[in-house]
Amino acid sequence: MTLDTKGGGQDHAGSATTNSPIAALAPLVRWESLLLIILVATILIGNWASGDFLTGLNFSNSINNAMEVAIMALAMTPIIITGDIDLSVQSMVGLSGAVMGVLWGGLTPLGYVPLPLAIAVALLVGVIGGLFNGVLVTRWGLPALVVTLGTLALYHGLAQVLLGTNVVTNFPAGYTDFAFKNIPGTFVPWTFPTFLILAVIFYAVLHRTWLGRQIFAIGKNKSAARYSGVRVGSMRTALFVVAGLIAAIAGVILALRFDSVRSSNGANMTLTVVTLAVLGGVDINGGKGTIMGVVLAVLTLAAVQSVLRLVGVSAYIEAAVGFLLIFSVTAPLVARRSRDLVNRVRLGGQSPSAGQAARNVAPSRGGGV
C-alpha cells in the first residue's frame, strides 16, 4: 500500500517542475495516508455501531452501491486535473439507461431491439454526449462549468422525453446478474473487479504514459502546454468523451442493477462523483491528483455511506457527501494555514511559507484595507 501510494505521488511530482522531489511528494503522501486513517476509523466505528457492518453481505451491498459513481470518478479525475469539470454525468447516466430501455422495451418505432445492440447504442449516445460537451468547451471556448450545467438539464430532459412516465423493467437475468450478483463462492460483486480493472487502466495512462503527463501539463499551464506541443483542445475533448462513455456504462449498470429504467435514474450522482475526486486529493483548481487517492476515496465513502445506512440515517447520506466535499477542499488549506501559524509563532514571523501565504492573500485584500 505504501509503495503504491508513493508511486502515485512520484508520478504526479514527475510532471511538476520539481526542485525538491521529497518536498513535492510530502503533502500528497500525507493526504493519502490521512484517507487511509479515515477509512480504517470508519471501519472500526462501523463495526462498533452495528454487528452487520463487517459481514460479507454488507461488503457486497456497499461496494455494489458505490460502483457506478466509482467508475465515473475515475473519468472525472483527469477532467478536473486539466482544470475542467463535467456536471452532466448524472444526466448521462439517466439518458443512456433510457436509450437502452426504450430500444429494448420496444417503445420506439424500431420495435424490440436485442439487448446487446441496445446497450451498444446507449454507449454510443454516451460518446456523442461527451463529444458535444468537449466540442462546446474546446472549439467554442465556453466555460466547462456552464456548458455541462446546460447539458445537465439537456440530457436529463432528453431522457424524460424518451421515457415519459414509462418504466422499463424485467431485463434478462444474465445481464442483471452481472450488475447485481457476486462472483460465485465469494462476497465480491462482479462490478468490483470491473472497477479495479478500470482503475488500473486509468492509473497506467495517467501516471505512466506521456498522455498522462500531457494531462497534468494542461492542468498546470494551458498555454505552456500548447507551446510545448500538447494538442490541448483534442486532449480535453477526448477526456469529455471518455467521461461520457463511462457515464453511459454506469447508466447501463445502474439500470440493470435495479432492473428498472426510469428518467430519474442517476439523480444527484454528480455531487458524489465530484466529491470522490476531490476527497481523493484531486485539486479542484487543476494540475494535481492521483488515481490511487480516488480509489481510496471510493472505499472510504462506501464505508461512510454503509455506516450511515446501518445506523438508520440514510436520508442524510447526501448531506454527509456535501460535508465531505467541502471538507476535502478546505482541509489542505486549513492545514497549511495552521502550519504557517505555528511556524510564525515559532520563528517570530520569519517563516518563508508564512510570507508566501501573505502574498497569496494580498490581491484580494486590496489597497482599501
Place this chain on the structure above:
Amino acid sequence: MQSRELSFAGITIVLCLLVGYLTPNFLVLDNLQTTTAFVAIITIAALGETLVIITKNIDLSVESMIGVVAYVVGNELTQKHLSVPEAWMFGIAIGIGLGAVNGLVVTMLRVPSIVATLGTLAIYRGIAFFVANGRDVVLGDLPVDYTQPAYQDFYGVPIFVILALFLIAVMAVIMKYTVFGREIYAVGSNADAAATIGVRARVTVFSAFTLCGFFAGIAGILWGIYFGGIDSNTGLNESLVVIAAVVVGGVSIAGGSGTVIGAALGALFLGLVNNALPILNVDQSWLNVIYGAVILVAVLADALIQRRSERNKARSRLR
C-alpha cells in the same frame, strides 16, 4: 435599460402575442395572473443569483435555501409558534444565514463557488429533511392570513408581481447608482483592477452571497404561500431554472456584465415558455430540454458577442 434588454423584451412580447394568437386560453386574465405570480417567485430568486453571477461566482444551492425557508416558515405557522409577520422575519433571517454560510465558505475558506454550493445544495436539503422528519405542511393547517396574498391582486396585478417589481426597481437602482452596486461589477469584470482601486473583493462577494440567501428566503416564503402544501423536497431542481433565467436574461457567466432587469425578463421568458407548452399541446417533458438548450444558446451568444467586440477593439487599435 440597454438595447439588449429592450430587444429581449420585444422577443418576449412577440412570443406572448404569438402563443395568444395560436390559443385562446393563453391571454386570459386568470392564466396570466397564475403565470406571472409564479414567475415573480423565480424572478426574486434570480435577483440574488444575478448578483452572485456578476461577481463571477455561482450559487447552485438556491433551490435548497428556498426549500428550507418554505418548510421552516410553514412549520412554525402550523405549530402556531410564531405570528405571520414574525414567521416572515424568521424565514428571511434563515435565508440570510444560509447565504452568509455560502459566502463565508467561498471567501474565507477559498472554496470555488461551484464546489462550495454543490456541497451546501446537499447539506441544506439535508437540513430540510431533518426539520421535516417526514411530515408535510398541508394547506389546511396554515393560517388564512398567511396564504391569503396568493389570491390577492391590485387592479388585476397579483400582489406577488407588485412585490417582485418593487424589488427589481430597488436592485436596479442599487446596482446602477450605489458604490456597492458598482463594486459588484468591478469585482466580476476584473478582480485585480478592482483590488487596486480599493474594492475589498471578499467583502463584496460575501455580500452578494448573503443577498442571494436573502432573496432565496423571500422566494421560499412566497413559494409556501403560492403552493400551500410544502414537503422537504420543495424547490427541487429549481436552481437550474433560476440560473437559466439569469443567463438567458443576458447576465454573462464570465462575470462583470448583465442587469437585474435582464434577469427578470429571462425569468418571464422561461415562465411564458413553461406556460405555453401545455396550451400548445407540447409535452411537459420537453421543459428540461428547453432549459438546457436555452443555457447553451445564451452562453454561446455571449461568447460570440464578446469575440466580436474584441475583434472590433483590435481593429480600431490598428487604425
